[in-house]
Amino acid sequence: MALDAFAPWEDPKAEPVIHFQNVTKRFGEFTAIDDLTIDIYEKEFFALLGPSGCGKTTLMRMLAGFETPTEGTILLQGQNIAPIPPNKRAVNMMFQSYALFPHLSIWENIAFGLKRDGMSKPDINDRVDEMLRLTRLEQFARRKPHQISGGQRQRVALARSLAKHPKLLLLDEPLGALDKKLRQETQFELMDIQEKTDTTFVIVTHDQEEAMTVASRVAVMDHGKIIQVSTPDAIYETPNSTYVADFIGDVNLIEGKAAAKDGDKLHIAWAEGQPEIIGTPATEFSNGQTVHFAIRPEKVSISAEKPETANALKGKIMDIAYLGNISTYHVELPGGQIIKAQTANNRRLSRRTFTWEDDVWLSFTDTAGVLLER
Secondary structure (H helix, E strand, C coil): CCCCCCCHHHCCCCCCCEEEEEEEEEECCEEEEEEEEEEECCCCEEEEECCCCCCHHHHHHHHHCCCCCCEEEEEECCEECCCCCHHHCCEEEECCCCCCCCCCCHHHHHHHHHHHCCCCHHHHHHHHHHHHHHCCCHHHCCCCHHHCCHHHHHHHHHHHHHHCCCCEEEEECCCCCCCHHHHHHHHHHHHHHHHHHCCEEEEEECCHHHHHHHCCEEEEEECCEEEEEECHHHHHHCCCCHHHHHHCCCCEEEEEEEEEEECCEEEEECCCCCCCEEECCCCCCCCCCEEEEEECHHHCEEECCCCCCCEEEEEEEEEEEECCCEEEEEEECCCCCEEEEEEECCCCCCCCCCCCCCEEEEEECCCCCEEECC
16 A cells, blocks of 8 residues: 555545544543544554653553543544443454463464354354465464464464454554564564555554554654654654654754744854854744754765855764664764764775764755754
């Protein structure tokens, strides 16, 4: 599914499959979810992203029926789900621990919920076989969970969760137990399965890379509130706050004051004796207002000579992080501010162009950074 073709949140006529309306959840004095309103649409792969304790798991547990809102309503396809017990909801949840039955075979694990629902034997056989094909587990059907790998157990849990045709599948840190390489492979498998089944997936994760890879939209959370909801590229390129900019990927943040305007450009005074930074704001800033300038390291160029560009700052290389495909240079400016610049290592070089203690110029265009109020 091409993401640019799939954007029901931009269609005013589209009805959300899930609607949180002014939902608050308190545990005693502690507010876990704070007056939250959000829509999730059918066939979305929606990610709840945030640090531990931000409320994302509480949000998911309310959808599953393990918690009830203190205030507000949650609608699933227009129906208030608060009175409906967890086992009667068209919602399934896949836990981080997978919670497979160790004494049952893979086939029996997938069939378990269908048997409890009283489905006929031929229908169970057909559905389990379909799920085994979908998750590429046919050859493991007779094995027990301990006889297969962690990645395969993850697929069994997914197959079991999808077997009952849920309208909504909740995934709580589903790939947390897998190593990095397997996690990346499994992310693409998850996306493929979600597309094939047309099920709405909601994933809870603190792994920003995972959220950015799998999701149609990402909701960045903090202290029970959603700070920004948008597509992964919009969250990365146009964050609405320093919190989101800092949480997603690597970023340089420079605080300054709005100085002179020059057409659609804004000059930012940020350090004594340093040239003003020139940026292109998306909103109006009044003279003297605090501006947070956020720029990604890959948008900062590094050179030995002063370049002809809107912004050029001189500094000294303090640290170099070599990550194989990229190198990140930590450059200290005269006032002590550290700016990170990233270069792609697209040629095999026996020695680096720049090394520690080198004086260098950092440069970027007037549209490379984002100007934020908060």
